[in-house]
Amino acid sequence: MPDQRDWDAVSDLDRDLRNGTALEITEELRDLLRRTAVDVAIPAAEAERALQREADAATLTTEVARRIREGSRRLSRALTESTRRQEAGDMDGARQALRDAQAVEVVPLYVDIAQIQLESLDGD
Template sequence: MPDQRQWDGIRNLNRHVTDLGQPFALTEEIGALLRDTGKDVAIPPEAVERALQSDTSAAELLKEIATRIRVGSRRVTRAMSEADRRQEAGDMAGARKVLQDVLDVEVVPHYREVTQTYLDAPDDTD
């Protein structure tokens, strides 16, 4: 499970840089944050290290990490809501399909795990 404080740090830093237009400066602390969270969102370590060679590429890495966190969260949340609606309507196959569609495109391991758990839940008999 990812460290929520780190993901919050990414969201906050990205908001300051992207939305508020504040300058980005790659520090040791920010580099460590990008390394840790890059791993969390399935960005290969060698790609992270390449991005950490300049402020510009590190800022792009920050944006990509924040995007994967935001988009993945929305995708999973919507899919779970839609799966619940379909399940309540008795459409178990449709509910499973919605969740499987997320697994077909999602790269963030945490979101994949959450989706797979949700997908497996209707099969539980306990």
């Protein structure tokens, strides 16, 4: 399970980058980006390559943050739509909203959450 503190730290770094702060590669930063890259389905070898140069590490930071942010929004929309359809009695539509999110999602945690919700709908 991803550590929320790591995801928050990446989000903070991404915000700093957007505000013009340079990224300094430290061992702590490398460890953080190694962990979070895996969390969002970026291959370890790709992350290692990015950690060799500050510009590439900044790009990696931005990509990790983007996947977390966009995946979270996508999942939230899917859960809301699924609930709305379920309350309207449209169980097939409720399931489809979750399947549609899963079809494009890359962050494993968000895929798993959608799957758990699907299974709960199938259990009703």
